[in-house]
Amino acid sequence: MKTKGFTLVELLIVMAVSAIAGVLLLQVLVNNNSLVVDQSFKISHGLNLNDISSIIENDIKSSAGVVAEYPDSNPIYITSDNTLIIKIPSINQDEDVIPDIFDHIVVAADSANQKVLRRITIPSEQSSRPSNNRVLTSSLSLIKFSYLDSTGVSTTPTNASKINYIVNLLNKSGLNNYQSSTSGEINFRNN
């Protein structure tokens, strides 16, 4: 008895349809994956920028002013439009302010790797604030500080009473660049 099977044409049609479906499926997968990578970068940049801006803004808020260079003799850090050195009142063990004694905070790109943004806390001898060297991001593409007087006009860093900052992050994935940015303008509260 002759069994009834698929004809060659039918098989070819099925294979063609399957191939098209497979390609479409693959395309969906690839697109979906790249969407996930894309969006994940954006989310991670967003969270990172949120952290950076909150840290920088809190530091500037607590600041008593900008310092031209640190330390005074043989300075390692010099304030510029991409390096910020601020002084903030030192604190004692009860976390109360010690009058007229200051800790220093440096925010700048790492000299060895310009993609790394660091925040370095240098406490005074009397201060109970812990010393700290923290990487804020390793995707930095731009950091810029503008020093403004109380009326918003550009001034020398040591005469500034507020600071405008811009931070840009950049990540490369394959051929794509993912860039995001945050900025703000903060008055010193202790100046």
Place this chain on the structure above:
Amino acid sequence: MFILAVIALMLVLINSIVLIGGALTFKQSASYSIDSTQALNLAEAGIDKAVASMNTSAGSYSGEETNLGNGTYIVSVIPKNSTTSIIESTGYIPNKTNPKSKKTIRIEMSKGVGVAFNYGVQVGDGGLYMEQQGTIDGSLYSNGNAVIDQQSEILGDVYVAGGTQPTADQEHECVPPNCSDFLFGKNFSGQNIYDVAQSFKPSQTQIINKVGLKIKKFGNPQTATVKILSDSGDNPDRNNVLASGTIQSNLVTSQYSFIDVTFTSSPTLTAGTTYWIMIDTSGNTSSNYWAWELDTLAGYTCSSTPPCLAKWSTGSSTWNTISGDLGFKVYMGGVINYIKGANMVKIAGDAHANTLIDLGIGGGAYYQSAQNITAGSLHPGSSDPQPLPMPISQGNIDEWKDQADENIYTGDITNCPSVLNSGKYVGNVTLPDLCSVTVYSPVWITGNFYMDQQSKIRLDSSYGASSGVFITDGTITMEQQNHIQGSCWQDTCTNGSYLFLISEFNSRDDPEGDYAIHVQQQGNTGVLYSNLGTIRVEQQNDFTEITAWKISLGQQIDITYDQGLAGAFFSSGPGGSYSVVKGTYQEK
């Protein structure tokens, strides 16, 4: 194929879940950022409210809980000392009981230090003479000699500063109509005019003790620093600061007057050499700044080569010439001052003066030369204390007078008025026996003021913890048992309110050397002040504080200093307003 499709769908699903999860985290983070920023702003709003409330309530504000916008702030005021309070403000989003975000700010708030009486007795260049058996329960600061007679006692510290010459070595002031304002301390038309300097050349090689600067203020600028700088190529040399002092913002008013500035050290300046007086500000907001009076004719003739100049800068080393000369006085040359005691004269605290003579000192003796002293510890070779500016400036008094000038009453007063309203009284005021007068500050009497026995002038009770002033251009005479009282109406007020009895009479230039304030024997009380005059207090009187150019105390005078005088609060006029202490802002 089906399995492949299922796997693909699963992958898509997982990716979608990852994405949604990430997006939710991002949303949460953003939402938390917004909440915490709002909570911080609420906490700062609480601080602003506390400053305003302290000023409108003369310091009696103790905190509050207020709903504002999307949340609540709670402010608490913790007194730290007589002039400073700690303000803690917490912002909650959305409410205190179940907050999503909570931020606490802590700052210190202080009354202005301009009108601060830190000593039981403060004396100007005229010095102090204290007769037998007097007691000062507090400290004494004198810019002139202190002579203390037998069996008198000072329970606090005594400082006698290195004296200054009464006349300026160099000075300049414009003559109308050639007077103009030189504004500085903020951004003007795109330029940060922060530092201003005037050069001068001393006529003698001597130490510099004090400068006077003819300045006024707009709004309430931050305290400025005054520096004496060397000259470098006709510019002030910032790297060569010879002396540094502070302009007490509260002593400066909205009208021009010479404000004395003393320095933390007294360098020697060389005759004929150019030096600079620089006022160094760090910039202010647009409504708070300074003005230095400018002579547009540039009439200060110090010498032709090089001429003396006025300059300004943004705080950098580049200086710009100002067309004119600024109003200033430079006092050169010191005078050796001393504390001279006698048999059984005791100073319970420390004694600081160039020369100490005949004293029993409980604390440390700080001097360059000493004769016949005993002390808890000896510190020979100590430098002289610096002269102290008077706690109320001429500008402060002028501002109160301007305020009083709004209501003018003419004619002598010889009866007993139950009330003296705030105003200018043209004429003499003579109060008879047993007269009680309620006063609304400021009162300004252009003539003399006389109080017969057992009278009282007192500030209206509505002033609460605020203080007031009673100013006379002429002399003040008090017979027995008169009382000058703050708003609490007790012989000795304890609520921080005082009525300051001020005489503007100038004993220093008076040919007769008359007393500005003369208090006769027995039982008078109050707070006395005379910028330029002598205050003479006869036997057996008890005062809270006396400040004058020169003071002469009779036998058995008790002066019992009240701590509240360190920060007297005036409901109007200069000084005493609460403000945030720089450098104390802290997020807890």
